[in-house]
Amino acid sequence: MSHPRRVLEGSTLAVVRRCSERRFFLRPSRRLNRVIRFLLGTYARKHGIELHAFAFMGNHFHLILTDPRRRLPKFMEQLDAMLTRVINKHLGRQGRLWESKPYTHWIFETREELLQHLVYVAANPVEAWVVRTPDRWPGVLSLPAHVGKIQRVRCPREGLFGRGREGSALAPESELELHVPPFFESEERCRRLYQVALDAYLEELHAREGSYSGRDSAKRLDPFSAPRDARSGPTFSLIPALTNATKEKRLELKLWRRSVRDAFHRWRNNKSTRFPEGTWQMVERYGAEIVPA
Numbered sequence: 001m002s003h004p005r006r007v008l009e010g011s012t013l014a015v016v017r018r019c020s021e022r023r024f025f026l027r028p029s030r031r032l033n034r035v036i037r038f039l040l041g042t043y044a045r046k047h048g049i050e051l052h053a054f055a056f057m058g059n060h061f062h063l064i065l066t067d068p069r070r071r072l073p074k075f076m077e078q079l080d081a082m083l084t085r086v087i088n089k090h091l092g093r094q095g096r097l098w099e100s101k102p103y104t105h106w107i108f109e110t111r112e113e114l115l116q117h118l119v120y121v122a123a124n125p126v127e128a129w130v131v132r133t134p135d136r137w138p139g140v141l142s143l144p145a146h147v148g149k150i151q152r153v154r155c156p157r158e159g160l161f162g163r164g165r166e167g168s169a170l171a172p173e174s175e176l177e178l179h180v181p182p183f184f185e186s187e188e189r190c191r192r193l194y195q196v197a198l199d200a201y202l203e204e205l206h207a208r209e210g211s212y213s214g215r216d217s218a219k220r221l222d223p224f225s226a227p228r229d230a231r232s233g234p235t236f237s238l239i240p241a242l243t244n245a246t247k248e249k250r251l252e253l254k255l256w257r258r259s260v261r262d263a264f265h266r267w268r269n270n271k272s273t274r275f276p277e278g279t280w281q282m283v284e285r286y287g288a289e290i291v292p293a
Contacts, residue, residue, distance in 0.1 A: 028139030041174035111183035
């Protein structure tokens with residue numbers, strides 16, 4: 001069976017998706033920005049996903065979201081597929097847009113972890129030496145002031161979606177809403193803590209030695225090229241709250257994956273076998289049952 005993915009109802013998590021060969025297929029443009037916002041709003045509403053933050057860089061994107069209905073795999077599947085269709089058509093290419101391995105995701109358990117990653121996502125263009133402040137990034141990016149806001153986005157009708165069933169079924173408008181994340185008492189408090197933490201992190205980044213390439217350079221990127229150095233790529237190594245996971249948590253995940261595989265081998269001979277909580281593929285595709293909590 002494929003690598004088991006743990007999908008828990010109501011979990012809040014970070015998602016990272018990378019372009020194939022780290023190429024700049026997501027190069028910012030007014031047209032692509034509009035498409036991304038429209039599709040994010042469309043599929044988030046369709047699958048009940050609550051978005052909290054997002055950043056679309058040249059060769060990868062970050063999402064922070066809550067998944068109340070265990071629909072993350074379907075949400076990502078449709079978002080990936082439609083972005084692939086649109087961007088390939090826009091660039092006049094065919095083939096895979098995303099790297100072959102699945103998207104990366106991490107479940108948050110504390111407000112400190114969540115806040116640190118919210119800051120990391122907003123500061124991504126600064127971290128990558130492109131712009132000095134996040135608001136100068138020419139691509140799709142959320143900021144503390146956007147929390148709790150709804151943006152209405154008209155469907156781009158320049159023939160980007162093709163004539164397939166999925167493209168023809170798209171609504172004329174979508175609503176891209178940035179929900180208040182869990183662990184925060186109110187919208188106002190979330191914005192304030194988020195902005196204070198972001199300002200502190202930006203001050204640290206500005207203390208580095210180096211120069212920023214600028215927003216215009218991001219728009220002039222060759223979409224078929226890739227970064228020359230490692231600092232342009234996404235990594236969790238810059239996020240202590242994520243990389244400093246305890247050995248107990250890593251062991252727990254390892255044991256969970258082992259229990260899923262063990263259940264799968266039993267299920268092949270006994271279809272009444274129940275799977276551990278968080279199992280998604282076997283439940284959705286084959287109707288397997290979950291062990292009661």
